[in-house]
Every structure is written in structure tokens, then in C-alpha cells.
Amino acid sequence: MRALGSIRCHWLTAPRPRARSIRRFIDVAQRFELMELYARPVATVISSLQATLVRLAIPLPPKKRALAEFLRLLYLEMANGYKCCLNDLQQQRILWSKKQLVTPSAARALHFLGEALLRSYATYFPTPADIWRDAHALYRFAEETGRLEEIIQAPEGDPGPAQSIGHRYLQILLLAACNPYQLPPAECFTVYSFLARWAGQARLTADVLATSPLSQFLVDLDSDRPPIGYPRSRAPEALPSARRLDAAELAGTVQGFIEHLEKGASVQSLDMGVDCLESACLDLMQRLMRAWGEVVRREHARIKRHGSVLICSGVNALHFFASGQKPFSAPDAETPEPVSEPDANVGATPPSAMPQDNENEEYVALDEPGFQAPPPDPIALVAATSAPPVVPEIFRIDRWQIKDISPRGFLLLHSGEGSASVRVGDLIGVQRAGELEHWSVAAVRWLKSVRDESVDVGVEVLSPRVTPVVVSVDGAGAEGGLRHAPALLLPTMSKLHRPATLVLPRGLRQEGKDLTLHDGDSSSGRGVVVLKMLERTSAFEQFVFAEKSESSAS
Known part of the structure; x- marks a missing residue:
């Protein structure tokens, strides 16, 4: 009872009085059965719609952002339903047969909270308020009632393996500890699949003292935040809500995978639990090793600054502007062939080059009786089989706002409906005020959506000149x-x-x-x-x- 004090049973909209009275008297077993019936349709809807959001650049277009928020909300509402089941089971005098629903209800609630967190990281959204507080409370409840190691089957429609509450909680903690806002697009899904197999190698203990901060993290079960890095200078306070996450064994496993991949081993032969190309998998393992196996300390303090910089994105764009906007040509070419038609206005891009939401497309009811497809146009068929025309590459410059600065990089605010989109890992050119002839080379290290069309962008400067x-x-x-x-x-x-x-x-x-x-x-x-x-x-x-x-x- 005490462990569940912070778990709320709330609904998306305020119910009508009659609906509230019906919901009040619904039997807990029936509620659980209804939630189980919802699991497969929700999984089907999300799996079919999630593909439209994979590898999109940030900020998302308004329609895509609304879709991403809707999918995340579906998971949150599923978690709320199972939390209601758990609260009912704890507050009512229930038969022994219904007590068997306690662990599945807690496991399902934690599962869907983890999926909501995963979708937040995949779209670089801030995590929902109180989601970590609820996840910590579910873990503490299972810990105090001895339910951490009970294996529960995955919800219907979910291809994941059967897991215990303890394993699922470690999977969620380690995902948050790998700097998910620094991962390339869609890579957090691969990390989550990897952790479904290997999260059990981490340990969570009430002994917060560690001999080394390497691969160690601290978890506060009373907070609404993810794990934080282990402090280097002072020992943490041994509070009842404090736990230490020890990822040393997991980091050793990741290092072993790195060594085998560098020697030419295939991903299939290593049985890593993920499906990716060897080069991409090696990059992923190296990122995880930096997150879980190294102690990263900020070398320079950030200083608040106001101002703006000009940004171009990509190797080709930076080459073009650093060359004085001279079109690229091969060394042995007689005359250079232009590969770009830059717009004279900063931040302006021709409408044909921008992705469009097809709001005015005519709706065609393919499933209605009487529908007949129009006959094919022979001219269009000939054009479709011809070689596509070469479209000149268009480069653009955007103006981004500076939020703070350090000797190694910037924190920039990227906003505006017409602004170009970016991804983690993109190469950008940075031109500061008063340096119209010079471009710096930088890389996008992390992203986080702060408002509908605004994104915080962490940038590391690779070189002040190019x-x-x-x-x-x-x-x-x-x-x-x-x-x-x-x-x-x-x-x-x-x-x-x-x-x-x-x-x-x-x-x-x-x-x-x-x-x-x-x-x-x-x-x-x-x-x-x-x-x-x-x-x-x-x-x-x-x-x-x-x-x-x-x-x-x-």
C-alpha cells in the first residue's frame, strides 16, 4: 500500500458522472480482462503507424508531431488502465484467485510506461510528467512484496519475450542511462531490443557506495527523474529511496562484442539479440560503451549567451559555402556543372524542395462499391519508364539562436516552421556574426524538442576553420x-x-x-x-x- 501511494489512476478526459459511477463499480477481474483485450488492437495500430515516424528529422511537421504524441498517449492510457487494476486490487478485499492478477497488473503497467518512454526518446520529446515517479513506485512495490522475479508473458500482440518486473525495470533504466537524446534516429529501438536480452547483467542494489564511479549510476525512487551518473568527488547519501545501478558486467559484455566485431565477426555469430549490419552494430556498441563504461566529465563550463549564428547542413552544403558559393566540379572537367542553386534569401527554400503535408488531396474511397480506377495515361506511362531528370541540389542557410556557449560547442535553439530539419550525427557549418568569410565545422550531438516547432540542439565544434x-x-x-x-x-x-x-x-x-x-x-x-x-x-x-x-x- 505504501509503495503505491504515488501511483495515480487518472483518465485522459474527465468522465461524465454516470460514466464515473459505472467505472467505480466495475469488477477488477473484468477491468483486467478488458485491458488485455485492448492490448492487441493497440499494438496493431501503433506498429502500423510507427513506420511513418521512423528516421524523420527534427522538428517534426505538425501532423507527424500530433501522430507521435497520439501514439505515446495510447501507451500512457494503457499503463493507466493497469494501474487502476493494481489500485483496486490493493484497496479492496479480494479473493485469493484475484490476487493472482497483482503481479501481471504491475508488470503490464511498467511495460507500457517503458514503451511510452521509448517513444519519447525516439522522437526526442521530453518525457511525460510523473512517468519516472510511477515507474519507480511500481519497482518499489514489487521489491517490497517479493514480486521482482516472477516471469510474466508479454502482452498479446507484443513480440517481446516473457520478462520479470525486475528485468523490465533494468531495461528501462539502462535505456535512459545510454543518453537516448544523443542516439541517431530510431537507434533507441535497437538499444531497447538489445537490453531485452542483456539488461539482466546489470545489478540494482541498496548499497550506494562504490569503489569506482565507472559504469555506476544512482537512482532515486522518490524522484521523477531517470538514473544519473555516479558522483566523482563525494560519496552519495545512503537514503532509503536510493539505489545504485551497477552496469560493469554489461559494459564488459559490450566491450567483448566490440572486440569481436573489429576482428570481423558477424552479428549473427555473436548472437547479440539485435539485427543490424556489422558496421552499424559496431558504431552502436561503441556508443553504448561510452555511455555505460566511461566516466564522462564536462571539461568546460557553459556560459549563457544571446545572439545568432548562420547554419548550413551537410558536407556538400558546407563545401559549397566555404568555396565562396562556387558550384562543385570534378578536377578534370572542362566546365563546372552547377550542383546547387542557392537562394539569395537566408533561410528561404523553394516550395518544391520542401516536404508537404497533403491537406488538399482528394479523398478516394477505394473500399466503397462502384469505385473504378481511372484508365492509365499512356503518356504518363512512357514518362514513368524514362530516366528521371537530374534535380540540382539546393543548399540553404538558416539562422539559429544561441542559448549558451563553451569552448567546445554551442547550445542552439532551432525553431521556425520553415526551418530545415536536423538529425543527431549531422555535420553542419557554423558562421558566427562578424565572420562572413569563415565557416566552422560542427556535429549535432543531441536533440530535444522543447515546443511544437522548436528544438534544443547540442553542437560540438570539430574545427574553427575548414x-x-x-x-x-x-x-x-x-x-x-x-x-x-x-x-x-x-x-x-x-x-x-x-x-x-x-x-x-x-x-x-x-x-x-x-x-x-x-x-x-x-x-x-x-x-x-x-x-x-x-x-x-x-x-x-x-x-x-x-x-x-x-x-x-x-
């Missing part, structure tokens, strides 16, 4: 020939002990293929050898390189 160059990749062009592409040369940063690096679009470089680097309009280039990959995101790859003569001499 030189646009051209790379030729042997064997990547048509019929195995050369392929020329824009690239970015970042200068040596002696203070950070970082050599000069090369930034390419993701997937351009192929293993074992030579690279030739061209400066400016020079048709003659110099061969380079990749020494080390510094970073790989969904948008770009950054390498340390050396010229072939230097590498052979060394």
Missing part, C-alpha cells in the same frame, strides 16, 4: 572508374593534439580503395592513405590520413 577539397575514389564511380566528390580538410589543432583530418560523406570511402586529394581547382592530386577513423556517424566519416610518400617512408 578548407574545401575534392577527393577522387578509385573504383567507386561508374563501371569501376574514378568518382569525384566534395570533401572537407580540417587543419591541425595543436591544443587538442589532433592532426589534420579529412571529412567525407558517409559511405564514400571503400575499404582497400585509394583516395586522391585535390586542392582547389588543381587537376593534379596527391594520393593519401587513411591511418585511423576518428568518427563515423550516419552522415559523415572523419579520418586521420597521411600522404602516400609519408606513410611509405614511415
Whole structure:
């Protein structure tokens, strides 16, 4: 009873008096049965609609945002229904047969709270108010009543395995501890699936003292917040509501996967519990290792600032603007072919280049009797089979507001209905006020939607200066020939002990293929050898390189 004091049984809208009286006298077993009947339809609706939200850039269009909020609300209402069952079971004198519904009700409520949290992270929304307080209360109830290890089947329509309340709670905690707002689009679903298999390797204990802060987190069961990193300078206070999450064994497992993948092992042979390509899986494991296996400390304090910066997004766009808005051309081309038609107005993009919500499309009732499809247009059929025309790439500049600043990056506010969308891992160019001829290179590290059309964007500056160059990749062009592409040369940063690096679009470089680097309009280039990959995101790859003569001499 005490553990459930903070769990509320509320509904989306205030019920009418008669409906409230009906709901008051419904039998708890019937309520539970009704909730079980809802599980499959809810799962079917969400699985069919969720696909339209996968890998969308932020901020979401208004219709997509409303859909994302609706799907999350479905999960919250399912959790509320099972919380009502649990409250009824605790407050009424019930028969022994109905006591068997206590653990399933608590497990179902925690399951749907976890799904609501997962959808919040997937769309970079703030988590709903009191959702963590309810999750902590459900765990504490199961802990105090000895129900943590009872295995409960997943709800009907959910393909997940049978789990205990303790395992589900660890899965939710570890998802929040892996910095979900820093994950690329849709990757939180892969992490959640991975944790369904491996979360049991973490431990939650009331002993809050740890010999090392590495892979340790603190959980406050009385709070409405996720786990926080273990303090480095002082020992935490041993409160009755405090728990320590020990992820050391899990971090060791992740490190083992990294070592096997780097040696060429396949994901299937490792039986990791996730389905992804080897390179993408290696990137994911490295991100999880940084989140669970390292102690990250902010090196510089952030300073509140007001102002704005100009932003362009992508390697090609930054190459274009850093070149003085000169169209890209291959080194051996006689005349440059424009690949961009920049708009003269900052932030303006032709309507044809913007995604549109088809609000005015004519509704066609395909399932109504009497419907006949129109005959095919022969001219349209010929046009459809022809080669599609080459559409010039359009680059744009947006103005973002500065919220705070540090020596290594910015916190920016990205807002406005017409603003370009961004994703975690995107490469952006930053131009500060008074530096009209210079662009800095930065990467989007995290996102969080704060309002309908506003997003907080955490940006790390990779280099204060950039030189646009051209790379030729042997064997990547048509019929195995050369392929020329824009690239970015970042200068040596002696203070950070970082050599000069090369930034390419993701997937351009192929293993074992030579690279030739061209400066400016020079048709003659110099061969380079990749020494080390510094970073790989969904948008770009950054390498340390050396010229072939230097590498052979060394």
C-alpha cells in the first residue's frame, strides 16, 4: 500500500458522472480482462503507424508531431488502465484467485510506461510528467512484496519475450542511462531490443557506495527523474529511496562484442539479440560503451549567451559555402556543372524542395462499391519508364539562436516552421556574426524538442576553420572508374593534439580503395592513405590520413 501511494489512476478526459459511477463499480477481474483485450488492437495500430515516424528529422511537421504524441498517449492510457487494476486490487478485499492478477497488473503497467518512454526518446520529446515517479513506485512495490522475479508473458500482440518486473525495470533504466537524446534516429529501438536480452547483467542494489564511479549510476525512487551518473568527488547519501545501478558486467559484455566485431565477426555469430549490419552494430556498441563504461566529465563550463549564428547542413552544403558559393566540379572537367542553386534569401527554400503535408488531396474511397480506377495515361506511362531528370541540389542557410556557449560547442535553439530539419550525427557549418568569410565545422550531438516547432540542439565544434577539397575514389564511380566528390580538410589543432583530418560523406570511402586529394581547382592530386577513423556517424566519416610518400617512408 505504501509503495503505491504515488501511483495515480487518472483518465485522459474527465468522465461524465454516470460514466464515473459505472467505472467505480466495475469488477477488477473484468477491468483486467478488458485491458488485455485492448492490448492487441493497440499494438496493431501503433506498429502500423510507427513506420511513418521512423528516421524523420527534427522538428517534426505538425501532423507527424500530433501522430507521435497520439501514439505515446495510447501507451500512457494503457499503463493507466493497469494501474487502476493494481489500485483496486490493493484497496479492496479480494479473493485469493484475484490476487493472482497483482503481479501481471504491475508488470503490464511498467511495460507500457517503458514503451511510452521509448517513444519519447525516439522522437526526442521530453518525457511525460510523473512517468519516472510511477515507474519507480511500481519497482518499489514489487521489491517490497517479493514480486521482482516472477516471469510474466508479454502482452498479446507484443513480440517481446516473457520478462520479470525486475528485468523490465533494468531495461528501462539502462535505456535512459545510454543518453537516448544523443542516439541517431530510431537507434533507441535497437538499444531497447538489445537490453531485452542483456539488461539482466546489470545489478540494482541498496548499497550506494562504490569503489569506482565507472559504469555506476544512482537512482532515486522518490524522484521523477531517470538514473544519473555516479558522483566523482563525494560519496552519495545512503537514503532509503536510493539505489545504485551497477552496469560493469554489461559494459564488459559490450566491450567483448566490440572486440569481436573489429576482428570481423558477424552479428549473427555473436548472437547479440539485435539485427543490424556489422558496421552499424559496431558504431552502436561503441556508443553504448561510452555511455555505460566511461566516466564522462564536462571539461568546460557553459556560459549563457544571446545572439545568432548562420547554419548550413551537410558536407556538400558546407563545401559549397566555404568555396565562396562556387558550384562543385570534378578536377578534370572542362566546365563546372552547377550542383546547387542557392537562394539569395537566408533561410528561404523553394516550395518544391520542401516536404508537404497533403491537406488538399482528394479523398478516394477505394473500399466503397462502384469505385473504378481511372484508365492509365499512356503518356504518363512512357514518362514513368524514362530516366528521371537530374534535380540540382539546393543548399540553404538558416539562422539559429544561441542559448549558451563553451569552448567546445554551442547550445542552439532551432525553431521556425520553415526551418530545415536536423538529425543527431549531422555535420553542419557554423558562421558566427562578424565572420562572413569563415565557416566552422560542427556535429549535432543531441536533440530535444522543447515546443511544437522548436528544438534544443547540442553542437560540438570539430574545427574553427575548414578548407574545401575534392577527393577522387578509385573504383567507386561508374563501371569501376574514378568518382569525384566534395570533401572537407580540417587543419591541425595543436591544443587538442589532433592532426589534420579529412571529412567525407558517409559511405564514400571503400575499404582497400585509394583516395586522391585535390586542392582547389588543381587537376593534379596527391594520393593519401587513411591511418585511423576518428568518427563515423550516419552522415559523415572523419579520418586521420597521411600522404602516400609519408606513410611509405614511415
